[in-house]
Amino acid sequence: MARGSTRPTSRDVAQAAGVSQAAVSLVLGDKWRGRVSETTAERVRDAARELGYRPNLAARNLRLGHTRTVLLVVPALTTEFFAGVYTGAARIAAEHGFGTVLYPSPEGVGPARDPFASAQAALDGVIASSMAADALTAIRGDQLPLVMLDSDPSGSLGAATVNLDIADGVRQITEHLLTLGHRHFLHLAADVPSWTFDVRARELTTRLEAVPGTTLRTTHAPISIEGALTATRTALSAPGPHPTALVCDDDKLAAGAYKALRRLGLRVPDDISVTGLDDLALATAIDPELTTVRLDAELFGEHGMRALLAVLEGRTPDAGDIPVQLVVRGSTAPPRAS
Template structure:
């Protein structure tokens, strides 16, 4: 049954929230406006949020936008919607934004990479800021020359065009997975690398090269699709010469393609060939055997990106953040086969 909208006269106001929380209206404005850090204690901020929730208080965002000159809207630019990782990034960013009365518009770069047209007739008039993955850097050309603050995710921290950076420790993730395979006796490797030009994949490749110095490493590249990974892995594994005993993939999607190629060649995973992924998305436990992979905290990643943007909008300069990676060992990796 449809519930009629609460009449304006009976809607709770910021004064009602202040009274319920035992604070001033100015404190309510700071907390609900996301500007309380350094001015209000965490305990007080939580009391204000609890009072607002109990009263079902909703700020007048239209009036606040006119007063502040802001739309309370952020744009999250990702390379593709088909990659589950970025769906989790969006979930984390949107949840954090909602806690501060912000909305998040999700904008995928066409075809996963490459330039994109400005999705708004006037971006500065429609947005307060932009959060973007380094894999979608070209899509940001639409916003060059604007004064919109930019928070970059998984990108070179030396890039000064961004107001803040939030990164994942992908280098450590790659060191962990290579160390795991070396410990299992593997000395011949195939690196199935992403064909997407991106800082994050460059960092993974550099960490892998350093960790596997002195061993035999081949490199093949594939688009982030199972079919492309299948064909690239098949060609690399069927090539003349000693076959690699382990394949290290830049992404779980690539690893799934490798597993298909192994079956096509009559190879058993992990008895004949160990396969590892990166990201630990749902696909990692959908394949058989389940993938050994590197887990990245995607939702927290989006949350921290939104936190950084809110801090920039509040006039702060957040320190660069780096979130840890975790090795998850499953059935797709095992001891190197006897020569």
């Protein structure tokens, strides 16, 4: 917990295992073929695990004179295209034991700064999305300062959290639809275990329970246009009161729902209203333009970084969720008189 106790070094491991530092280096570097006995190697590995030893990358890189790390410079991160480029490059790099680091020319920071300043080494702290929770086990291995994005404040192991006020966004959507006169809802939920999606479901449910005469059906789909398409189609053909409002967990799901509705011969918003969440470029590309909740991603990033800086300086990060805003467009309208 205390950042004061410095990380264990290979010498600490050596002492714990009763061998020399060189032996530790040999064992952990897999260079001990005929140099160290199996039993000693095992003892070293145990000690390393025990102490939670992680080699100091700066020292290793200095010693070796290279880093097996590669930089990918891309114009910006806003395109799915370069996201794919990165994925492919990272895969091959990983297969060759190389790491990959991204340097997106930041759009708002002016001309590209020196990329190498960004690519220093190791880490002083971490900002992590709750959707990348699988990577967190490794992160907790070191005791790095950590900030979680959109994560359960009570379940983040003491890490600071920075959250968008998703609950309020869902509240705004629900209110908007209720005001328009809708009573029968279908919730197209993301098939991803994450606190940020749990919040949506919880908020929608509790709000509708307070209004007599409403119904709520829920269907789950992977976050993709195809996933949303099939899930929506199935859900709408189920028996029961026909939904007049389709609340989607995000814009991408809404885009998929559009396609499903089109194939079913339903018109948006005449036959059914649709809402999204995110306000991606996609939201205004589809027809009719999507009523959704605008999440200010950049602001989110800024708050996350500010929180991390606070942690690094020993201060307590500012609390308080980041406000979001309903954007009403053409995909919502009063239900037709039934």
